Amino acid sequence: MPTPYDSQPPRSFWRTGVANLSPLEFRDLYRKKFTISENDLIGSAGSCFAQHIGNRLKRSGFRYLDVEPPPALLPAAEHGRYGYGIYSGRFGNIYTARQMRQLFERAFAEFEPVDHIWMRGDRFHDAFRPTIEPDGFGSIEELLAMRQGHLASVRTMFEKADVFVFTFGLTEAWMSRRDGAVYPLCPGTAAGTFSDTEYQFVNFGFSEIIADMSMLIQRWRAINPGIRFLFTVSPVPLTATATSSHVMVATTYSKSVLRAVAGELAQDELIDYFPSYELIASPTQRGFFFAPNMRAVVAGGVEYVMRHFFDQHTPPASSGARAPATTGGPAQATAPPMHEDDVICDEMLLDTHNAA
Template sequence: MTRRAVPPRSLLTRIATASSCFAQHVGRTLKKAGYNVLDLEPLPKALQGKVSAEVAQAQGYGLYSARYGNVYTIRQLLQLFQEALGQFTPAHPVWEKDGRFYDALRPGIELRGFASPEEVMLHRAWHLKAVAEMMQQTDIMVFTFGLTEAWVSRGAEGTVYPTAPGTIAGRFDPELFEFKNFAYPEIVADFIQVRQILRGFNPRLRFIVTVSPVPLTATASGEHVEVATVYSKSVLRAACGAISARFKAVDYFPSYEVITSQSARGAYYEPNLRSVNSRGVETAMGLFMAAHDKTGAEKLRAKRVKAQAEPVESLEEEDGLICEEALLEAFNT
């Protein structure tokens, strides 16, 4: 009797990622280690081989498990899931700029925009189908908490946008939009709802949560940006601590502590003290894999040793991370 080959766990476990720009490295690291990282909205076959990886990523392909771009707050993720289930309708979903139209919930995915609002909504409907499929398939959800600050629509629903109106597209109207700084109780409550939604599809689903070590570029809180950064990261870290302590199926990975630790003496940041350099990325991801995959950790450790003998490069320059939050600096000047 022939014994059936059993696929390795890395191929059986379906992992979904959704996070801020720093966390794009988590998905890349897991893919390189052979894990089954979901991509339910890949580059169309008609474009494969015709556009570079850089162009594809700039259009939102291959960054996460669906083409939603960066998700900076847990409320943004919650609303996305609710919309995919038909439980939420975003306010002002289409923004305009120079006669072109953009998906307000992911304005960076089409740099030239769409020809009409109808085309925007057609593409969004396709996107939501991919998100719904991702939710049904996921065994492990990886999410990095990036920000507490956001721009939202006025009203009871408070639609969360990944960028301020008027940065990539749209126009800022204080009668339609307002600044929101999410508090600890809101963040914990939002995560619990996200967990309930996903575990409705898979009762055994697990989470890996982290906090982005990238400080704010600018703030609309009225505080100094360093004060705003400490507040934001402290609230997010406390929220992660609370949810990982409360739920056994939630693991916290300390990427924030690895990069910002005083023992690192700032070695993992670029001279601008904001961008994480390649050495910091290799250190954080090496520890991540050491905690979750011994074989993958050995490969990354060898790569890190080699990298330490080479000039340290910026994270954004080396890997072409897509970070809309950097646009806030221009918006606030």
């Protein structure tokens, strides 16, 4: 009797799927679980690498959802500086599952964190997107008005998106000891003041992240039953770790957990996993797609990843680049091509704390 391996295709064997091929010849690493139609509204969020995915989706002709488009008169060169056009909303980088879950909870007024404003000098920063306005806000009133508008737009994203692309970035985070609010950055880096008594370090494990994502997905489906998810894991290593481990060891832990979480969640038929992590960071790629610092992903790597994506999710034929779908008013300009230096990666601020 033949074994199950006898009917497996060449892609299932290391020799024919990997060893006999140049990394640039790898094919069929990803098979879509569901179709993204030209009418589907695609939202995106996540860590730095997610910006590449969102940008390419925008340029490809898919209907990319931007619930907080920039004012038309703001020059395109300033969009990134003010957090416009990076993701589907002006929430900045969302590195952890807990942060994503809490964004949902904050948007629907289920969670109102106690420690939510950080200072830098005499300026006020939104602790949950501390670099969205690089110089902060001029008053608490301004910050709160801007946040109120932001969260209203984010609610729209949760309600309207047909497909949500989320890139898992980190397991490490900083949390308020008072109510468990999780921040994208360590207090005291971009703004705020670090305090051991106010904040604690967390390195989320598999079961915690599964619980956070399961809760998020359940609540999201309650308000938007048709939502489908496409999860990826950022191949970008940690800038720094707050654990006692070497940063390379901490990176392996973080990415392994996140990869396992994405795989576990993708057991659901409406949740897909796209292997951007493997396409860039697998040893088979020999580091081709990393910049000399072995952290940043070069433009060719992003192209390579997205080629695999678009092989399965063929962009709408006729449209070419399409203006992002907004929630009202005339369409905004389409996204320009993104250079690797254009990526807004707040986590890189941690390197400024490197005493060496």
